[in-house]
Amino acid sequence: MIYKFYALAGLSLEIIAVRILYLSLGTAPKLAVFFIVHALASYLASVALWRELPGNFQSPRKQTIMFFTTFSCFIPVLGIIGIALSSLFCVHFYKENKEFDIHSITTPPYMSEARVYLSQFGEGGARARLVNAGSPKRQKMTALLAMEAVSGRSSNEVLRIAMQDNDDEVRLLAFGMLDSRENVLNSRIHELMRSLDDPKKEVAEIAEIHRNLAMLFWELVYQELARDSLVEYATEKALHHALKTAEILPDDSGNQVLIGRILMHRKEYNAARHAFWRAKDLGIPVSRVIPYLAEIAYLECDYGTVRDLLASDTSFFSIPVLAQVAAFWGDAS
Amino acid sequence: MKRAFPQATKADVALLLEGTYPFVSGGVSSWVHHIIRSFPETHFAAVFIGSRREDYHEIKYELPENLVHLETHFIFDKKHHHSKKKMAGNPKGFEKIKELHEWFRAPGESALSQEIKSLPFYLDPVKGVHHGQFLHSLLSWEFISARFEQYCTDPSFVDYFWTVRNMHTPIWQLAEIAQHLIPAKVYHTISTGYAGFLGALLRHNTGRPLILSEHGIYTKERRIDLLQSHWIKDNRNAFQRDPTVISYYRELWIRFFEAIGRFCYDAAGTICSLFEEARQRQITDGASPEKTRVIPNGIALSRLKPLRGKRSVPPPPILCLLGRVVPIKDIKCFIRAMRTIVNILPEAEGWVVGPTDEQPEYYQDCRNLAENLGLADKVKFLGFQKITDILPNAGVLVLSSISEGLPLVILEGYATGLPVVSTDVGSCKQLVFGLGEEDEGIGSAGEIVGIGNPQALANACINLLGNADAWQTASNAAVTRVERYYTEEIMINQYREIYEGALAQWRE
Numbered sequence: 001m002i003y004k005f006y007a008l009a010g011l012s013l014e015i016i017a018v019r020i021l022y023l024s025l026g027t028a029p030k031l032a033v034f035f036i037v038h039a040l041a042s043y044l045a046s047v048a049l050w051r052e053l054p055g056n057f058q059s060p061r062k063q064t065i066m067f068f069t070t071f072s073c074f075i076p077v078l079g080i081i082g083i084a085l086s087s088l089f090c091v092h093f094y095k096e097n098k099e100f101d102i103h104s105i106t107t108p109p110y111m112s113e114a115r116v117y118l119s120q121f122g123e124g125g126a127r128a129r130l131v132n133a134g135s136p137k138r139q140k141m142t143a144l145l146a147m148e149a150v151s152g153r154s155s156n157e158v159l160r161i162a163m164q165d166n167d168d169e170v171r172l173l174a175f176g177m178l179d180s181r182e183n184v185l186n187s188r189i190h191e192l193m194r195s196l197d198d199p200k201k202e203v204a205e206i207a208e209i210h211r212n213l214a215m216l217f218w219e220l221v222y223q224e225l226a227r228d229s230l231v232e233y234a235t236e237k238a239l240h241h242a243l244k245t246a247e248i249l250p251d252d253s254g255n256q257v258l259i260g261r262i263l264m265h266r267k268e269y270n271a272a273r274h275a276f277w278r279a280k281d282l283g284i285p286v287s288r289v290i291p292y293l294a295e296i297a298y299l300e301c302d303y304g305t306v307r308d309l310l311a312s313d314t315s316f317f318s319i320p321v322l323a324q325v326a327a328f329w330g331d332a333s
Numbered sequence: 334m335k336r337a338f339p340q341a342t343k344a345d346v347a348l349l350l351e352g353t354y355p356f357v358s359g360g361v362s363s364w365v366h367h368i369i370r371s372f373p374e375t376h377f378a379a380v381f382i383g384s385r386r387e388d389y390h391e392i393k394y395e396l397p398e399n400l401v402h403l404e405t406h407f408i409f410d411k412k413h414h415h416s417k418k419k420m421a422g423n424p425k426g427f428e429k430i431k432e433l434h435e436w437f438r439a440p441g442e443s444a445l446s447q448e449i450k451s452l453p454f455y456l457d458p459v460k461g462v463h464h465g466q467f468l469h470s471l472l473s474w475e476f477i478s479a480r481f482e483q484y485c486t487d488p489s490f491v492d493y494f495w496t497v498r499n500m501h502t503p504i505w506q507l508a509e510i511a512q513h514l515i516p517a518k519v520y521h522t523i524s525t526g527y528a529g530f531l532g533a534l535l536r537h538n539t540g541r542p543l544i545l546s547e548h549g550i551y552t553k554e555r556r557i558d559l560l561q562s563h564w565i566k567d568n569r570n571a572f573q574r575d576p577t578v579i580s581y582y583r584e585l586w587i588r589f590f591e592a593i594g595r596f597c598y599d600a601a602g603t604i605c606s607l608f609e610e611a612r613q614r615q616i617t618d619g620a621s622p623e624k625t626r627v628i629p630n631g632i633a634l635s636r637l638k639p640l641r642g643k644r645s646v647p648p649p650p651i652l653c654l655l656g657r658v659v660p661i662k663d664i665k666c667f668i669r670a671m672r673t674i675v676n677i678l679p680e681a682e683g684w685v686v687g688p689t690d691e692q693p694e695y696y697q698d699c700r701n702l703a704e705n706l707g708l709a710d711k712v713k714f715l716g717f718q719k720i721t722d723i724l725p726n727a728g729v730l731v732l733s734s735i736s737e738g739l740p741l742v743i744l745e746g747y748a749t750g751l752p753v754v755s756t757d758v759g760s761c762k763q764l765v766f767g768l769g770e771e772d773e774g775i776g777s778a779g780e781i782v783g784i785g786n787p788q789a790l791a792n793a794c795i796n797l798l799g800n801a802d803a804w805q806t807a808s809n810a811a812v813t814r815v816e817r818y819y820t821e822e823i824m825i826n827q828y829r830e831i832y833e834g835a836l837a838q839w840r841e
Contacts, residue, residue: 145560145579163785168736168758169553175735175785176561179665183698190701228788229673233706 003051010045042072140170153223182225189216207248214241253282287315338403344378347517351382351528356389361548369397371825378402408503422472426462437592450537455508464505487581489568507531519835524551529597536600542835545601548738552594595619607739608760630739631824637748643725650681653727655742658689658696666733669787672706683712724749747815752807753779754793778811
């Protein structure tokens with residue numbers, strides 16, 4: 001904004017400078033006043049133009065502005081037009097040269113990037129060692145640490161097995177890892193529940209909070225961080241918040257999928273099916289709901305429907321997780 | 334902290350205490366307080382070693398009269414003002430440090446050299462490597478650089494350099510503490526770690542006996558902490574990182590504490606633990622089996638016995654967890670268990686009795702969890718309370734800890750006839766089911782469940798509270814067991830024997 005002011009001030013001063021030439025004064029004082037006002041106008045216009053230059057032309061700042069000022073000052077009118085035109089050219093047509101020269105440099109001291117470390121075992125190996133009660137403790141400990149890099153659900157079960165280990169340290173480490181995963185979700189839940197009490201929240205914000213709470217409670221269930229009677233509690237809370245979201249945003253297809261999944265977990269298959277179809281009607285791709293519908297049919301032992309559903313969309317064959325299932329049911333027909 | 338501490342010029346026993354008595358309440362602190370009061374004829378000095386001054390507040394105990402000297406040291410508070418002038422360093426001293434590191438790597442192969450055990454090695458630039466040399470000498474730089482090249486698997490030398498400096502600085506601070514400590518006839522450390530290292534230096538410097546009593550196993554607890562710490566750097570890039578290999582600095586810290594633990598085990602004449610498994614663990618960590626012995630905790634029954642008749646019949650549906658609100662007690666597991674218990678016994682309440690100020694963020698997490706689970710009015714955080722007010726009103730004592738030694742609170746609960754449901758940690762199984770044929774014959778004084786299993790914890794509590802006969806049988810077993818095996822007299826007599834032996838050795 002300040003630069004627009006500079007441009008305007010520069011232009012106004014230049015007009016004043018030209019007007020000064022037509023005043024009835026002596027030649028010397030007239031030229032002196034003209035030169036001072038014109039120099040100031042040139043400086044202000046240069047600052048404004050400098051601001052519009054592309055980043056790689058702006059540096060060094062002082063010298064660039066001085067160059068523009070000198071140019072405008074000593075070639076009145078034409079100078080400033082010339083600078084404006086070249087700035088426009090730079091802004092719109094000049095392409096930065098992005099090619100870099102490549103040089104070879106020697107490795108600086110204490111850089112060990114080139115060292116190669118051999119892995120003791122991969123993720124599968126880590127799982128196997130934790131599940132095997134006879135593995136040496138040191139191996140179990142390192143395997144446990146490897147589980148930290150594995151995403152929640154697939155490794156939580158292994159961590160629970162490690163929590164029953166005979167060795168105190170293995171148990172404690174597994175416990176700590178599970179606990180910290182649960183803490184992340186719980187603290188977020190608490191934060192959102194607190195913000196739900198804020199009377200100043202807009203309806204849209206409340207819907208967003210309910211949606212996030214539903215997902216977080218569901219995550220506790222899905223990642224198997226909540227167990228036994230706590231699963232029931234977390235599922236109930238997830239459903240409560242998902243239904244609250246649906247009250248405010250009845251056309252939210254993603255929320256309908258979540259409702260379907262929670263209901264499916266609660267073995268309320270008819271209601272779950274209804275939610276999935278509703279999600280489809282609301283525009284969610286059919287390939288996202290059919291696997292759930294097929295799973296419900298499978299759980300109800302309605303295998304014909306499983307086959308029909310999986311045959312209804314060939315896109316499953318391009319999804320690695322589903323391709324084998326779809327192929328199996330395709331072969332079964 | 335501004336109050337004047339007792340000061341003396343000499344003492345009989347110097348207790349070396351890291352992060353515990355008298356600034357922290359809890360099992361170990363109570364034990365220390367109890368030991369001091371049980372030997373009124375002995376003059377004790379206490380050396381408290383803490384991390385930073387602001388982590389510790391007021392003294393939590395009334396200091397006994399025979400605690401004649403108390404001094405505090407905060408090892409991460411000190412500012413060092415060594416001149417940064419160029420110095421070459423003492424080649425012989427660095428040779429000895431190299432030997433020390435070799436000893437840490439393979440302790441069985443050679444004996445630890447006498448020079449490195451002596452205090453002047455750490456304080457005198459001619460006789461060894463003093464702190465200034467460690468920080469600023471050329472030899473120190475070369476030593477650290479060479480070890481980086483030889484062993485470090487992390488790419489950052491800068492992080493390695495500063496990790497080594499920060500890690501080892503307390504060694505020289507402890508040497509200074511040892512130099513200025515008032516003379517004592519016996520040194521008694523309550524853990525390995527920094528306090529244990531100080532004890533070892535004092536033992537080697539004065540020739541006086543060092544006793545080590547471990548309640549938990551310090552190196553094990555440190556290792557668990559370090560494996561989960563987020564402040565330790567790991568600079569390996571995507572190509573270097575092997576998820577199954579812990580970061581080098583993490584391993585370095587773990588090895589450091591193992592090494593100073595080994596230094597302490599080597600110096601101690603008597604190494605006590607609370608139960609057999611802990612003794613075995615000490616041996617694995619480097620303690621000579623012939624120096625080790627088990628001395629279980631014991632309590633004074635006279636104060637708690639009268640409370641037995643004050644409990645209502647049937648027992649109240651109050652589940653009481655006595656302990657500090659800190660992660661190691663896994664209060665969250667107790668809260669989760671309360672969700673199940675309240676579903677079945679809606680009148681039940683969970684009381685968490687213990688200080689909440691040690692880790693305020695964990696306390697807040699626990700409160701949040703209770704709210705998230707709809708238990709804000711069912712789980713009560715009562716703070717520090719007198720056990721004589723609490724225990725008669727409780728129906729079951731609950732311990733959900735993930736690590737324990739031999740918890741005094743279980744013994745105190747037993748003394749009032751309160752059965753316990755505990756996780757399978759430390760010696761809890763031994764306390765509930767007994768150890769050996771005679772003890773096992775007493776019967777079970779409660780139930781044991783796996784750690785981090787709120788459902789099992791809840792079921793065990795419900796079974797005890799819901800069955801008056803089972804509760805009474807467990808209560809009777811609890812009283813019999815504590816009266817027979819875990820009294821103050823048994824414990825104090827064993828320590829009296831150790832102290833007398835150590836003092837006699839010094840007289841000779």
